Amino acid sequence: MMFRDKRNERLGLLTSVIIFGLVGIVQLWRALAHVSLQFGGHAVPIWLSAIVGVLALLMAFWLGAILRRSRPVL
Numbered sequence: 001m002m003f004r005d006k007r008n009e010r011l012g013l014l015t016s017v018i019i020f021g022l023v024g025i026v027q028l029w030r031a032l033a034h035v036s037l038q039f040g041g042h043a044v045p046i047w048l049s050a051i052v053g054v055l056a057l058l059m060a061f062w063l064g065a066i067l068r069r070s071r072p073v074l
Contacts, residue, residue, distance in 0.1 A: 006070070013067040020060035027053030 029035075031050035036043060 010067060010070055013063055013070070017060050017064045017067060020056045020063065024053045024056030024060055027056060029053075 027049045030037065031046050031053060034046060037049070038044070
């Protein structure tokens with residue numbers, strides 16, 4: 001097991017939930033607002049942001065469920 005301390009494991013899960021949640025929200029906002037994005041001189045398609053947004057939010061919910069199932073350590 002990577003984490004020897006349960007608190008560190010929970011902190012890592014919480015950090016991941018926050019990061020994936022923010023990425024998902026921003027990507028879905030970009031898709032819904034039709035904000036154009038250029039990366040390395042190439043346009044990033046809107047549909048790609050929608051897919052990435054949905055996947056990131058699914059990851060956030062999945063990790064959140066794992067976090068809720070783990071018992072807090074006092």
